[in-house]
Amino acid sequence: MAEGIKDKVAIIGMGCTKFGEHWDKGSEDLIVEAFTEAIEDAGIEKKDIHAAWYGSCYDEFNVGKSALALSRTLKLPFIPVTRIENLCASGSEALRGAVYGVASGACDIALALGAEKLKDTGYGGLPEMSTSLGTKNRVIFPGISAPGAFAMMANRYFSKYGMPVEEGRRVLAKISVNSHKNGAKNPKAHLKRIITEEDVLNAPIIASPLGLFDCCGVSDGAAAAIVCRADMAKDFRADPVSIKALQIGVSSGEELGYTEWDGTYVESAVRTAVRAYKEAGIKNPREEISMMELHDCFSITELVTYEDLQISPRGKARNDIEDGFFAIEGKIPSQPDGGLKCFGHPIAASGLRMMYEMYKQLQGKAGERQIRDPKIGLTHNLGGFPQLNVISLVIVGL
């Protein structure tokens, strides 16, 4: 294996808008807000940036195609800017572009920024899904929504591990309750309400067995990171955050086309985790990782991800959930900022939003949500469906 990205690049500044239904703000407002916070945090000026990577998922409901949206909005001075789209991993992909750019020596300081404006569609949930897999897919794709695709995974999981639906839903409810507890303490989160298991169980069904509170918020927002060469990071701040691993893994299609995959895990997450841990030099993730921001688009996604990332044994995530292992005071606090569930999910901003929380936690600046002395943070995105997806994993530390 190649030597990897570990400790070659560091994050020296980050910014993140409040996520939510920004009826009074467009993508441009969100971009400027996240960017301004990031360069102020890094103590640099716009002219110091050599290159930029811009993540946005939707064209038609967001800012259109190309990197022009970022360049024009920020008046970047004719530098290389690349637009990246890789579904819900778009934000982490933008970070990967910037990190790889710096690591290659092509530039010293780079910007990664993700922004999404979802609330201009006129309806709840994400925009129509069928076209996201191409023109042909549109005519052969069933009427699948995001919650429905993951609901099918929940039904498989319950079936495999012999959980009656009501019992399974109660396990999932605990996941959402945890996120709401954390989100309530986060001024930038979209949803800031403490909920109970009964609230989750009694909410309307969106796609059986998933109810409203099993689903994350659909939000507008933007987040940004400034990265530079690790050896110059301390020139900007005393507490830069170092990239330990940065991996992407994409489905081959065999999950949906071949009959081996059993629908209770995410194949690409399993494989990407192995690569990421190797890159970061992590041997025992359950012991070495201090905290995580997982892609909890739906409660079931968070549950299987605990297992896919080797934190919980296969089929046993339930025990850890019930033991409070992932609570803010637990062994590996998960979703300390509220997760997608409560912080919200503007697609291409989410990966960088997760990193924002890891960055602040590592620096001891997470306020009420501060985790005690974290060493290693992990972020995870899952773009697409359990059957067809893009996974990103980023591991960071001081």
Place this chain on the structure above:
Amino acid sequence: MKGIVSYGGYLPLNRINRDIVFKGMGWLHQATYMKGEKCVANFDEDSVTMAVASAMNCLEGYDRDHVDGLYFSTTTSPFKERRCANIIGTALDLKSQIRTADFTGSTSAGTSALIAAIDSIGAGSANNILLCASDVRIGKPGSSQELSFSDGAASLLLGNKQVIASWEGYYCVSYDFPDHWRTENDKADRAWEDRFGREQGYRKFIPEAISGLLSKYNLQQKDIAKVIFPGIYPRDHALICKKLGFEPGQVQDHLMTVMGNTGTAYPLMILISALEDSSPGDKLIVAGFGNGSDALLFHVTEEVEKVKGQKRGVKRYLESKRKLNSYEKYLAFRNFISTEGGIRAEAIPYTALSLTWRDRREILGLCGTRCKKCGTPQYPVQRVCVNPYCGAIDEMEPYRFSDKKGKVFSFTGDMLAFTPNPPGIYAVTDFDGGGRYWFDVTDCDLESMEIGMPVEISFRRKYVDERGGIVGYFWKAIPIRL
């Protein structure tokens, strides 16, 4: 010998009790009351999809490459211009080098197409022809047609080998009879006074055709095992039979009370139900009705014993049903009331017709590929084998999934995604024999879904793009009906 080689029927799952319709609109014309129930095509069915369903039943066990022609009869074509027989032929994965025609314009189109098909075979220009007759009949709310009209399909494979009912002859009467009609812009039939249609048409043309047939072939009433014709006016049906001199035991049940008037398919559907009970040697007269009447004579052969109980005809479909208890839902399905689908419902992307043409066998015919190296069936069409232990490139052969059964791998009922009939049910389906794909599930209640449930594949309307006048046909999974 030429005649009927195989048959397949199809009745949609939904039935509405006519009392429910009458309760909704009977206040308008109280004399329209009619008892019993009628079939209701689901929101995703039309005359083309039901024709495919009946044809799949008809062709079960036959090599589809041997079909020389396809005739489609309907009065409710989804298109004014576009040959529906060719949509059906593509869905059935028939060869392209066949003759096709749509017969339309009258409820007699089913029997007319049958005569034409027999003539083609008799002339030696085809060895066999598949005839599909199908209608989704629409009566205006509050009309007597609304109560009597029904939806269904029948397919007959006509040929010159292994004939189960041989063709003995026909007698036609054709009149420009104005009992009902539709202009280019009419959604539902217009009709002259009901008494006029009944007394001057139904009561006259059917006896004229049947007695014409009897005398043409020097037959006595007692020579006939069953006389079969639509019971559009049930009381008059009995009267006609009596007047023609047939005993009640010789009269085939017209199914008007339990099925309804399925238009072009109607005489063929009751012919199928007669064939299901027939014995070698039986002579059958079947007559249609519409701008005159075609009376046809068949002689059942020994071959009928071989198919008895093997086919999905009509009788078992009569019992396979689900009650539709909402008249409003019926009206919404037929677009008589416009419903709020939300803005998501309007977000219909365009259809690339050059693409659907290029990939027609894959989309309309549900043909994927099977790897010649490892034998893995796969959908959609792949060039690189999806089997992770194989991965062969360009080693594929076509593989038809539409006639395969499968099992539900996982499923959900979705309240977010748009469907005219929520919840939207869909399932990842594992095919018996290999292959996995996800499909919408229809003709199904969420409560009955479970992992491992056996399903079959049914040709349906996947979406309708009103702006472009596009009907997107594709396949859905359904619980195994029969």
